[in-house]
Amino acid sequence: MTPKPAADPNAPSLNPLARKLAIYDTLTDREIARLAEAIGGYRDVAAGEDIVGVDQRTVFSTVILEGWAARYKLLPNGRRQITALHIPGDFVDLHSFLLHVMDQGVTALSHCHVAQVPHEALRKITDSEPHLTRLLWMSTLTDGALHREWLAAMGQMPTAAQAAHLVCELYLRLDAVDLVSNAGFAFPMTQVELADTLGVSTVHLNRTVQELRAMKLITWSGGRLTVLDFPRLAKLGQFDPTYLHQRREPR
Amino acid sequence: MTPKPAADPNAPSLNPLARKLAIYDTLTDREIARLAEAIGGYRDVAAGEDIVGVDQRTVFSTVILEGWAARYKLLPNGRRQITALHIPGDFVDLHSFLLHVMDQGVTALSHCHVAQVPHEALRKITDSEPHLTRLLWMSTLTDGALHREWLAAMGQMPTAAQAAHLVCELYLRLDAVDLVSNAGFAFPMTQVELADTLGVSTVHLNRTVQELRAMKLITWSGGRLTVLDFPRLAKLGQFDPTYLHQRREPR
DNA sequence: CGACATATTGATCGACTTCAAGTGTAGTGG
């Protein structure tokens, strides 16, 4: 109940977008207000439905308030690669603000409640709020950092390690937005989707999951995943959280 | 404001950085001048040397004027994944402006002549040049688009297709900065480095290269790679240039 | 209860890795 000072990223009243940006740097009240004003509308998307289509020219970007989503690319050969997983607070397509054309689609992995931010509003922010602009830019940079880390994991680690790495990453990202409880979290993905994320077949993914279970590193059932031994999981996944850049400092 | 005469991206006098940004949108003369002013110094880096070290806190970002570089991650298991290839005009670590800590290193693949841009100068640009800021932001967004494309190629395509895809990408990127001649370009990578890029062993890469040669899609010797049949190469690599976003339009 | 998606298991095959050796090719010094 303190009057106004810096945004407390753990304040439950904070909208998810401001809370996410506050992971990286302190926001002023004015900036929080500017973010709130920028929201043009809300929408609900059913699981399995596209939030943004591929090749689409967009006039707004979308933030997830509740639910999970995935960026994906469909290849001409019919296969699908999921290139990013998005949780509440994430901008699923902030990059479309400047790229204009979506090179990949975004689909809802679970029921999603989202907010839409018109590109016109983003442009105004970039014209008048340099610091907020840098934080928005930063949020796309962390996306890139995750992509690079995924590339390294996919190219150089066996599937079990790659899966362990992903679980560690999700754990910390979800924890940063208070979605971890009792060392676990709601995990709405199917094994098919997870296989498309790691770039392996479902059959092989299934065996990999069972391996992790047998090693007593995780449990996963009924849409909930629990980490039983984070240190060992991190070791198997060669996980170093540096790339998440979850540090609040002047940007 | 009446727009100043547009920068001709093909003007050979244009510095490589401005030429790169001019791929995405027209630059005003003032913006070109601001970019030139931002350069704090020049440096030469020998092949095999690091341009930026991992875990390093940086106070400037580096643009390549001549030569090739690679972002890479060394894993605890001793393996290496190259996550990005950089050619003249590319900012190899613009992301460090806001991320501060390098989560991956950057090494020179060939002798490199580079320019250094102090983060202080970038900050001034973000404070006073919204349009230029958006273009710099954009250049990090295209990096991200490449990462996502690489993820899809690595996860869902056989090695030969993945290699074909990469060659197509490099061809168009190099062409955009006028480094393609006679359907070929100087290609200073070793097979070991290329294997680390595609996430396969050198042995397998070598056989893959021979496959592409046998199919009469490319020649590669003496540090020069020539594309013999772009359409067939693009088809094999399921290559669609959309993700390069090489279109000049208002951003 | 049937209908349908999701998860699990088995068997077979091919892609890719590893280990190991051999073949250029360019540079250095006698």
Added chain:
DNA sequence: CCACTACACTTGAAGTCGATCAATATGTCG
């Protein structure tokens, strides 16, 4: 000019990982 070195490239053989095909649970929801 040749010997020597260093490095990149090429090839072979054996073995492993992961894909594919196919079938059988298990669950969930109308």
